[in-house]
Amino acid sequence: MVAAPSTLVRCAARLPPARLVTVATTQQAGPAGPTATTERALGPDLARGFMLLFIALANSHYFLRGDTVRGGYPMDGSWLDSAVTWLIATFVDGRAFPMFGLLFGYGVAHIARRNEALGPRGVRRLLWRRALVLIVVGFLHAMLLFVGDILAAYGVLLLLGAWTVRWRGRWLLVLAAAFFALTVLPSADSLSISADPPDASMLPPDLVTMVTERIQVHPWVALGGPIGFAAPFLVGLVAGRARVLERPERYRRLLTVTAAGGIAIAVLGAQPVALMLAGVTDVPSAATLELIGPLHDGSGVLGGFGYAALITLVATRFAARPGPVVEAIRATGQRSMTCYLMQSVVWAAAFTPFLLDLSGILSVAATALLATATWLATVVAADRMRRAGRRGPFEVLVRRVAYGRRR
Numbered sequence: 515m516v517a518a519p520s521t522l523v524r525c526a527a528r529l530p531p532a533r534l535v536t537v538a539t540t541q542q543a544g545p546a547g548p549t550a551t552t553e554r555a556l557g558p559d560l561a562r563g564f565m566l567l568f569i570a571l572a573n574s575h576y577f578l579r580g581d582t583v584r585g586g587y588p589m590d591g592s593w594l595d596s597a598v599t600w601l602i603a604t605f606v607d608g609r610a611f612p613m614f615g616l617l618f619g620y621g622v623a624h625i626a627r628r629n630e631a632l633g634p635r636g637v638r639r640l641l642w643r644r645a646l647v648l649i650v651v652g653f654l655h656a657m658l659l660f661v662g663d664i665l666a667a668y669g670v671l672l673l674l675g676a677w678t679v680r681w682r683g684r685w686l687l688v689l690a691a692a693f694f695a696l697t698v699l700p701s702a703d704s705l706s707i708s709a710d711p712p713d714a715s716m717l718p719p720d721l722v723t724m725v726t727e728r729i730q731v732h733p734w735v736a737l738g739g740p741i742g743f744a745a746p747f748l749v750g751l752v753a754g755r756a757r758v759l760e761r762p763e764r765y766r767r768l769l770t771v772t773a774a775g776g777i778a779i780a781v782l783g784a785q786p787v788a789l790m791l792a793g794v795t796d797v798p799s800a801a802t803l804e805l806i807g808p809l810h811d812g813s814g815v816l817g818g819f820g821y822a823a824l825i826t827l828v829a830t831r832f833a834a835r836p837g838p839v840v841e842a843i844r845a846t847g848q849r850s851m852t853c854y855l856m857q858s859v860v861w862a863a864a865f866t867p868f869l870l871d872l873s874g875i876l877s878v879a880a881t882a883l884l885a886t887a888t889w890l891a892t893v894v895a896a897d898r899m900r901r902a903g904r905r906g907p908f909e910v911l912v913r914r915v916a917y918g919r920r921r
């Protein structure tokens with residue numbers, strides 16, 4: 515992981531191409547199918563489940579309106595709103611999505627390893643089918659619920675990333691470093707500090723405007739998103755080959771350094787933007803904004819790696835005897851796509867002008883409370899599905915298209 519580059523490069527350099535990383539398997543006529551929930555490692559699922567809280571916090575504040583809005587935060591709130599703004603800008607914004615990008619690449623490496631008997635073309639076709647499902651569902655999600663959809667972006671990334679699953683680890687890390695460099699280049703268009711209020715694609719006044727505006731914005735999100743997700747995805751492929759998150763006892767030092775270093779860098783790198791958004795410091799010059807925005811985003815990528823490492827280390831304490839809370843959050847991570855879409859139903863109902871229209875009423879603090887309550891509701895729903903022995907409906911959809919109805 516990037517927080518400990520020399521260690522990871524040495525690990526990656528020892529990894530042979532994916533075609534040589536073999537697992538004892540018998541010849542099979544079709545794909546191996548999804549991993550049974552009882553066989554899944556706790557760390558990655560727990561990370562996905564918990565970080566969906568951060569996804570909710572990150573997405574919901576961008577709906578808010580106010581006299582002055584900067585970075586998705588109204589500037590005319592109370593001291594409590596300022597404190598919540600600082601917390602979210604420091605620990606959440608630009609930190610949760612890189613972690614999901616890492617876990618996405620990690621999962622792709624797991625699928626490629628599990629279905630190695632299909633051969634290179636068979637694995638690519640399997641991944642492409644998954645990608646097409648993400649693109650289609652993401653398009654519908656963006657049109658009907660939330661224009662900031664990331665599923666289609668992940669689908670586009672997988673369409674291209676399917677070609678990289680057999681690359682040597684060293685080349686994957688080199689390419690990841692190149693994409694990371696794009697993240698930290700000075701830019702006047704950093705999303706972290708955008709002063710634009712929610713537009714008609716986020717808060718459409720009617721159904722016709724909703725469709726006409728979102729159909730124009732969605733392609734930019736779906737095609738531009740993979741650029742930002744590419745570095746975490748590629749690092750996730752390398753980590754997935756080594757099974758870093760599934761073997762924390764073997765990679766404890768790497769995980770510890772990544773957790774401590776990545777989160778520390780993310781917190782420090784967020785401060786120029788976080789303090790400005792909280793109203794503690796004045797808005798700097800345009801030249802300074804072009805530097806602190808990418809600093810916030812770039813440090814957030816390392817923070818995402820740090821979060822994944824930290825949660826994996828925490829998971830080792832519960833792996834033998836997970837309690838009901840851990841099992842519920844794990845179930846949420848196993849149904850992350852369904853739970854992510856459930857969040858968007860709440861945002862659409864709460865903020866759409868022709869529905870509840872709360873975007874000009876709720877404060878930053880109240881919206882954070884709504885986001886937390888929404889996440890808790892998805893945790894309860896996911897745990898009930900677990901107890902009933904049911905997968906999430908959208909996880910079932912992806913598996914049926916990728917593996918066939920018999921799966």
